[in-house]
Amino acid sequence: MVAYVLASWEAGDAEAGGRAAILRERAASHGMTIHELGESTWLGVAGPRPPRLLQVGPWLLIGDILDRRRHFATGMAVVEDEHAYERKMFRRLWGRYVGFRLSPRGRIEAVLRDPSGSLDCFAWTASRLTLVASDAPDWLVRATRPDWRINTRRIANALADPLGSWAHALVDGPTALLPGALLTLDDMASPISLWRPDAFARYGDQDVIDDAGAAERLRNAVDEAVTGLALIGGTLGAEMSGGLDSSIVASSLARSEQADVRLWLNAYGPDPEADERPYAERLASKLEVTLTTVRRSPDLITEDMLVELGQGLRPRFNGLDAPNDLLLGRLWSEARLTSVMTGKGGDAVFVQSATSEVFSDIWRSHGWRSVFSPALPALARWNGCSVWSLIAEARRSDRTRTPPSDRTPSFAVPAYPTPPPHPWLAAGDDLGPAKLYQIAGVLNGLTFSGASPQTAVVDLLHPLLAQPVVEACLSLPTPQLTLGRRDRALARLAFRDRLPAEIADRRSKGEMTAYYGRRIAASLDVLRPWLLDGRLAALGLIDRGAAEVALDEETLIWRGGFAEIMITAALESWVREWEGRLSTAS
Template sequence: MGDYLIVGEKAGSQASGARSTSLRDQCRAQGFTVQSLGPRSWLAARGPRPLKTLTVGAWTLVGDVLNRNHRQLDPASDLEPHSYEKKLFSRFWGRFVGVRLRGEALDAVLRDPSGSLECVTWHDDDLVLVGSDIPGWITPTLPPQTRIDFNRVGLALADPIRVWSDLLLEGPRVVLPGSILALPAEDPATLLWRPDTFAHQSDRWDMAPAAAADLIAKAIDEAVAGLASLSRSLGCEVSGGLDSSVVAASLTIAAKDKVRLWLNAWGDDTGADERRYVADLGLQLGMAPTHVPRAQASLSEADLLSMSQGVRPGLNAMDWAYDAAWAAQWQAAGVDAVMTGKGGDSVLIQAATADVFTDRFRSQGWRSILSPDLPGLARLNQRSVWSLIDEARRKSGTRLAGGEAAPGWALTTATREELGPAHPWLSSDAASGPAKTHQIAGIASGVSFSAPSRQTAVVDVFHPLLAQPVVEAALSLSPAQLTLGAKDRGLVRLAFANRLPPSITHRRSKGDMTAFYGRLLAASLPVLRPWLLDGRLAREGLLDVAALEQALKPEVLLWRGGFGEIMIAAALEGWVRVWADRLSQAAKTLTA
């Protein structure tokens, strides 16, 4: 989608005009297009597709703004704070940030609930800045006290969802999805949109499966059609899995004539080759997929540094060879935007685990044991009915944070209690059951798919299953409804049964890339081992070097995997090195 920078001059500052003009010239030199937002504020933007602006009341919305087909209004009184902005989030969806002027000064900023467009802000005595990133050339504008917060880095290493919550920098402020923040940022932002607002509707157990399936199908069709309308020429990932197939099926109805490339990547291992499912999908949808071998290459230090140049660690750029290869494919096909099925695992609830029944027990109490789905769920999880009931009874009064188990070699000097919940959407007052909490955590992490990568540098990447219409519809349904009691993503299978081939709707297995990535990491060990074992994270005491050294052995990687955990650590290491150098250079510039 591209990058943006919004700059406002502070009233009463004599130096603000000169500094604003200098910064505007720097933006133009970096390839940005600059436009005025008012007498003392302006917007600079660049990227694969120009950012648009839309005036809505007092707000200037920057990015993609789409009208809602079916509005989900929070029954808040018009007298409540920020009622206008809450209604704005129910009237529009898309990928945007908004800024509001009071007089000639920037007064507030908001970010749409999807979080697809990053939003950070910082200020000094002369200027207020809001941007999608903080590149090296603009670092001298940061507050002098800006530093890396190694407590946050340690917790992000143990629980990566924290990468998408607060910044790992002390100084600039992040505006979370669905939030409003007064400018210049002194007080905490206010969450106007929260997942639990919609999750509380999931106590509606009386909705029939057919009605719930229709709700999900309409939401997906709205998201796909809306995002497709933003592009002239599209590409679509078709992995062979359910989520990408659902998006492809919806896309053939909404904008099939715009699609120039249906792209599938296959690996050498049986579990990594899903071409037979893609072939069935092609026959069903009347499209011709292109199959390419999955790119593979060992890592270099330059790769590790390049993936984490942004304001957050580059967790969306960890599959470096694949990312570069697909960027080239899209460019060669003349594609300007790409549709993916990413996020569906979390939003639509892939795993029908015992937690599905625990959520039902929390909502319905002991009458939940009469559910006809309970025996099937027990069989699916190879458990007894009584063990599921006992687990649900024990968990029913607990509050859950939604974080994953940390790798054994991740250390931190701070505790979760000291730094609060992993994400504000998972705060202790949002008391959802474990399955719903896991869904919300996945949605919070879903912003990672819109983070910078080699693909996002050349094409716009759309993730319709993480768009606001789909997220709100899925949140409003219980895990039992989304799984039809005992089927992973059972509801969306039902919703698209007439649009997809039986081989995909009846499929229960998933593509398995464990061996593939194990080989890639093993080939990269000559770079990865010194990168991590002798790196900054280790020197800060955030890694158990002895335990990590055991994990970084070829035989362990090939048999146990661990690609994600190790690459997250590698990306965090790269980010720390980049920002340590960046802040050091900025300090030298300011003192020169």
């Protein structure tokens, strides 16, 4: 993955300039390529694939920048204010980038983050330098000694609602930018959101199209994202899990003339329900590509793996499956790939959960008239319930504001007061619950761009979380994305001619619960002391007695909770690492 550090200082400040020179040498010694942007600003970049630098108007963009083929939301008004240029730029360009605006004297004065959020962005001041970076590695913290403090309340909030934690850093000091936000560095506490997912959800209410037109919009967006990322990805690998989402990406990738795919890979689990090779082989045959298969790693979780989860300015939730990440990283490296394309994010944007919330969205729009919708009996059949229970739940959903977190550990001490929802979800009072869950899924997709053992050797590309696909899917009502009857129905319709019928019509999906459950249970000798004797327990953020019960092999078998345990383990790692890191820096 791309990493960057920008340092800027007041021209003529000899002391700050000297510190910047020392920091520049440190950055170079840690593998960064240095670009001099002016007499008082330099930029260091690193990663498996060198990022592009492109001047667009007053902005220097760093990363992957692509022109939009078309934009369906031509009727969507652009706010004509002092940031109208940037809003229009978000319409005209897409990719994975951050932007810097320099003053006439070459000092940074503003920064923005692209709507996909693939590159993280933090800004802070230290040692009379203004710093903007994708992360704060140990060498950077030691060199600049920022006056930061761990925010215990934010840690508690992250336990209660991991998604909400992405609005801010878990330390007081750096300002975190949301995707699509702009920060003027004279006012670091107040980034301005120029792009928001709920705006596209609301636009869909006025931009009504039929199912055929919606399927074409979705297909065009996926093809644009896959083709664009393939163009800049270099030598590619592609995940081919056998599921619908990765199959859609693979079917688009196989049609792209720009794609140089060297390895089509299926990683299968040891259980029948986790082995999707038959589906992947059927897809490979239809696409006329050669499939390589590899058995998922049997390795257990080690303390070294847990330590790695705390190394970033954000906990490394993308590295929770470290044994498989290490295995895949070795395979990508042996194949000499620069990038790998995945199908991650499809569950969210295509609406994988055709649950009762979809009817609740219809109810919110049409009230009692929705009882005549053909989606009512179809969704009742799909969910195995009565139409009356769907109506009753829809009526209750009128009081629902934000989707509850499904990742809160049972042993977390309840945060008080209740943590505020993420800003993307806080302004959704007029949106139905299924649409809010879709936005929450897009937000969760930001974790897939975080650091992991794989990203150390290849650039992971997630076209289903790229801006063209996210905007297209957010603009379509959830009843249309499910065609009022089943999960990801519109995506199935849009790509039916490219996929084997066994995948397009498949009702099940691969199930890895037993596989991950056995790993967690077999790793309890490491996980139990990590959590029971750790800093979260000492700070009173987890109930040690409840955690002891949850970290019991029999309890795990009957209750599960594997993801929650690993998320808590990552937060524990983060607190341990950053308490030591900030103590040393100070």
